[in-house]
Amino acid sequence: MPTPATSTRFPRRALAPALAPALTLCALALAALTGCAGTATTGPGGAAAAARPAAAPDRVEPLTPAPLPALPVTVPSADGRQVTVTAAERIVPLTGGLNEIVQTLGLGPQVVARDITATFEQAAQLPVVTRGHDVSAESVLSLRPTLVLAETTSGPAEAIRQIRDAGVPLLVVAPAKSLEDVPKRIEAVAAALGVEDAGARLNARTAERIAAARKGIPASAGSGKKPRVAFLYLRGTASVYLLGGSDSGAASLLEAAGAVDTGKESGLGKDFTPITSEALAAAAPDAILVMSKGLESVGGTDGLVKIPGVAQTPAGMDRRVVAVDDGVLLNYGPRTDQVLSSLISQLYGKTA
Numbered sequence: 001m002p003t004p005a006t007s008t009r010f011p012r013r014a015l016a017p018a019l020a021p022a023l024t025l026c027a028l029a030l031a032a033l034t035g036c037a038g039t040a041t042t043g044p045g046g047a048a049a050a051a052r053p054a055a056a057p058d059r060v061e062p063l064t065p066a067p068l069p070a071l072p073v074t075v076p077s078a079d080g081r082q083v084t085v086t087a088a089e090r091i092v093p094l095t096g097g098l099n100e101i102v103q104t105l106g107l108g109p110q111v112v113a114r115d116i117t118a119t120f121e122q123a124a125q126l127p128v129v130t131r132g133h134d135v136s137a138e139s140v141l142s143l144r145p146t147l148v149l150a151e152t153t154s155g156p157a158e159a160i161r162q163i164r165d166a167g168v169p170l171l172v173v174a175p176a177k178s179l180e181d182v183p184k185r186i187e188a189v190a191a192a193l194g195v196e197d198a199g200a201r202l203n204a205r206t207a208e209r210i211a212a213a214r215k216g217i218p219a220s221a222g223s224g225k226k227p228r229v230a231f232l233y234l235r236g237t238a239s240v241y242l243l244g245g246s247d248s249g250a251a252s253l254l255e256a257a258g259a260v261d262t263g264k265e266s267g268l269g270k271d272f273t274p275i276t277s278e279a280l281a282a283a284a285p286d287a288i289l290v291m292s293k294g295l296e297s298v299g300g301t302d303g304l305v306k307i308p309g310v311a312q313t314p315a316g317m318d319r320r321v322v323a324v325d326d327g328v329l330l331n332y333g334p335r336t337d338q339v340l341s342s343l344i345s346q347l348y349g350k351t352a
Contacts, residue, residue: 058325059121060334063202066106069194078152078172078188085169087146088193094130094140094150097331098173099123101189102149104334105198112143119327130154137162149189151175176332178252182206185333202334209337210256216344217258227259227347229322230285230315233272234294234304241307242272243279249330250289257343259287277309285313287320287347295323322346 072086091110093099096117103111103122114126129139137159140148148163148170164170171192176185183203190199221227231244231254244250244261245268251261262283273279288304298304301321310316324342328335 058119058327060100060104060108062104062108062122063106063198063205066109067195067198069107071194073191073194075171075188075192077170078174081172083169083171083192085147085171085192085194090144090146091193092129092140092143092145092148093118094135094148094154096123096327097176097185097333098149098151098189100331100333100335101186101202102193105186105190105193105195105202107193107195112145113140117327135159135163141166141168147171147192149173149192176330177247177249179210179256179332179336180252182210182332182336206334206336210340213337213340213344214256216341216348218348221258221348228262228265228284228286228314229254229259229289229347230262230280230283230287230313231289232275232294232304234290234298234307236294236298236303241275243268243275243283244272245270247271249332252332253329253336253339253343254289257340257347259343259347275307275309277312280309280313283313285315286318287322288313288315289322289324289343291326291329292323293326295321 069088071088072084074082074084077083088107088110090112091102091107092113093102093111094115096115096119099111099114099118100120100123102108103120108122111123111126113129114123115130116128118124118126127139127143129136129143134156135150135154140159140163145168148168150160150170150172151174152172153175154160154172160170171188173185173188174181176182183206186203186206187196187199190196190202231248231250233242233244233248234240244263245266246261246264247269248261248263248271251264254261262285266279266283268279288310290304295301295304298307301319304321305311305316305319315321322343323346324339328339331339
């Protein structure tokens with residue numbers, strides 16, 4: 001949730017200020033994230049999908065051999081500054097998506113902290129310095145970082161300013177919302193770390209794997225009706241139930257998987273909006289996309305269909321639910337091919 005997102009994204013702009021405490025609970029709920037395989041779903045027409053394989057280990061695959069940073073470098077930051085990086089021995093990524101990129105570039109041993117959403121194996125034991133984009137400047141500075149990587153949504157602004165005022169290079173990277181952002185983010189991080197060649201290698205590998213994942217879309221899907229999918233952001237413990245719109249970040253993934261994002265199609269112009277029976281009826285999804293922990297928070301599929309309006313949709317009637325791990329769904333990083341494979345497998349009832 002980028003906020004769900006990477007970038008795991010947390011949809012703050014869709015909520016009234018009164019729900020701010022609920023967002024804190026949402027962030028804390030991410031601490032229990034696991035694995036990246038989806039849950040069992042029902043297939044087309046309501047038929048039971050094929051048995052899902054065991055979940056793959058939740059880990060990234062670093063490039064080998066590990067690159068050697070060529071520093072110093074001066075690179076542009078997404079907030080309009082120029083940032084000079086002189087050392088990469090102690091890196092602090094402030095989002096799970098950025099942590100994943102650094103680790104996959106082969107510089108995991110230099111990473112000394114994590115955001116609460118970075119739960120993959122290589123980062124899981126690192127100290128947490130940010131929760132739901134709320135950065136603890138004191139925690140960051142106590143780790144003596146030589147480079148801090150943030151996104152435009154990282155904050156509060158006072159914390160970012162405090163880190164910079166301490167003389168620590170801080171690079172801001174634009175958040176990801178589509179497949180087109182994958183190579184841009186990898187390139188930006190690789191340039192800041194002085195490993196541009198490794199960035200090019202990782203981009204080539206990632207593009208190849210995404211293309212391979214998309215080959216799992218059945219040939220018949222191109223000529224038939226595309227699956228209509230509604231992306232719901234759920235945190236039952238905080239009574240947060242939101243419908244993703246065109247800016248939720250899910251549309252690009254769904255379209256790459258051969259599906260239609262019903263929120264985008266319905267003209268929902270922002271990231272998330274509270275779920276209403278009317279909005280769900282207008283969307284008429286064939287399947288519902290959720291984050292795994294969000295689905296668990298409402299009591300699984302049985303609890304999901306009790307949310308007003310869900311049971312009346314084709315997806316609710318057929319109990320067609322597509323679940324992907326919170327920590328990777330909207331990251332648009334080096335594991336995007338795994339997200340697409342999971343979506344395709346669950347949407348079409350076969351292993352991609």
